[in-house]
Amino acid sequence: MSNLFYQTKSPRPLLDRAQGIYMWDVDGKRYIDGSSGAMVSNLGHSDPDVLAAMRAQMDKSTFGYRLHFQTESSEELARKTAALAPEGLNKVFFVSGGSEAVESTLKLARQYVLTQGQAQRYKVISRYPSYHGCTLGALAITGYAPMAAPFDPMMQRMPKIPAPRAYLDGLDADDPATGLHYANMLEAAILQEGSETVMAFVVEPVGGASTGALVPPAGYMQRIREICTQYGVLLIHDEVMTGGGRTGRFFGAEHWGTVPDLIALSKGFGSGYVPLGAMIARDDIVEAVMQNGGFIHGFTYAGNPLACAAGAAVLDQIAKRDLVGNAARVGAVLQERLEGLMQRYALIGDVRGKGLLTAFELMADRATKAPLDPALNAHARLVDIAYDNGLIIYSRRTRGGTSGDHFLVCPPLITSEAQVDEITEILDRSLAQYMA
Numbered sequence: 001m002s003n004l005f006y007q008t009k010s011p012r013p014l015l016d017r018a019q020g021i022y023m024w025d026v027d028g029k030r031y032i033d034g035s036s037g038a039m040v041s042n043l044g045h046s047d048p049d050v051l052a053a054m055r056a057q058m059d060k061s062t063f064g065y066r067l068h069f070q071t072e073s074s075e076e077l078a079r080k081t082a083a084l085a086p087e088g089l090n091k092v093f094f095v096s097g098g099s100e101a102v103e104s105t106l107k108l109a110r111q112y113v114l115t116q117g118q119a120q121r122y123k124v125i126s127r128y129p130s131y132h133g134c135t136l137g138a139l140a141i142t143g144y145a146p147m148a149a150p151f152d153p154m155m156q157r158m159p160k161i162p163a164p165r166a167y168l169d170g171l172d173a174d175d176p177a178t179g180l181h182y183a184n185m186l187e188a189a190i191l192q193e194g195s196e197t198v199m200a201f202v203v204e205p206v207g208g209a210s211t212g213a214l215v216p217p218a219g220y221m222q223r224i225r226e227i228c229t230q231y232g233v234l235l236i237h238d239e240v241m242t243g244g245g246r247t248g249r250f251f252g253a254e255h256w257g258t259v260p261d262l263i264a265l266s267k268g269f270g271s272g273y274v275p276l277g278a279m280i281a282r283d284d285i286v287e288a289v290m291q292n293g294g295f296i297h298g299f300t301y302a303g304n305p306l307a308c309a310a311g312a313a314v315l316d317q318i319a320k321r322d323l324v325g326n327a328a329r330v331g332a333v334l335q336e337r338l339e340g341l342m343q344r345y346a347l348i349g350d351v352r353g354k355g356l357l358t359a360f361e362l363m364a365d366r367a368t369k370a371p372l373d374p375a376l377n378a379h380a381r382l383v384d385i386a387y388d389n390g391l392i393i394y395s396r397r398t399r400g401g402t403s404g405d406h407f408l409v410c411p412p413l414i415t416s417e418a419q420v421d422e423i424t425e426i427l428d429r430s431l432a433q434y435m436a
């Protein structure tokens, strides 16, 4: 009997070891890590260069409290992170995960508006569906009812606008009018809330767990930027899942060339080697806050030397091996293979994504986009079948947590085309078994 309590409904085997895109349980069964955990292990498992960098750091020091010491590894990782970030965003604040990164953007935004004499700005508009984390602040802006509902009395739920889901609304995602249609919902919400009360808007450049790799329609990200600038609303990009190269660019928003005011980063940033995340902020925002008493926020383990040494080694490997380029190339092949499966299985209603942030959605009717009966539990059943066949994929309810079944197929960025074929073959077999 285990003393742990996590959410896993069906007990999973004990993990023994992992290498590259493969993992083995203690019985010697091999699994393909087809979702990089939860879109985390971008570099694959047990990368010798990252392990060597971690060992070297461990031999020197594993912890130095950030208020007692500067550390070389945190300075180095901050420098490398800022170099990858858009121009004007050079200030980095380390944390230990995605929720902490998002929470930090909200706290810095609030302290910044206070320095600007705008104490009445506190509302954070986000989207429905969305996922931004499980701490109470991040949950207040998360558009996923089943996770937020029990905690409603304990937090101030923030306003939400619909996330663009052109495929469900029968709109053409390539038509710039569609992007405008959804982006203008932000303007309407700002005006309805009272623009003088709105502090920030938070968006995942490509939808993650909640929508399943949903790419925004043409013009959406650009128009969102314009609206935020027009109303003095800070734009926060939640790149916790999209950042670190997963979409075929280091930051997901690079696909649209839009620059936010604040960025939350995690998952692939530590690539599963250490708990690591970061907030990246516009220089003048940080300067204003630091000149007015400093940032009233921080986590004890943040910026510890071991996590930062691993993070710096991860960034080095991503650059050295052109893993961002590989994500774009191999992601295109994976999407093509999934489209091939879609031609053979009527059950697959949609295939989507960018780079190796790739998903497919099962539907009862591809033409009407009707979801499967939630009682069928397709999202859990297909995952279990694939798991038995040695492939790990990640599924969620697509339609705000109550119905719909999407599956994220997001192997590490080191995945080869031959390994994509291996993944496709197991998926094919698993879908056939699901249908049987």
Ligand code: PMP
Binding pocket: 038, 097, 098, 099, 100, 102, 131, 132, 133, 134, 204, 208, 209, 238, 239, 240, 241, 266, 267
């Ligand atoms: N934001 C996004 C976009 C995420 O995908 C996640 C995790 N799924 C989080 C925030 C929260 O990250 P963590 O679980 O590391 O706290």
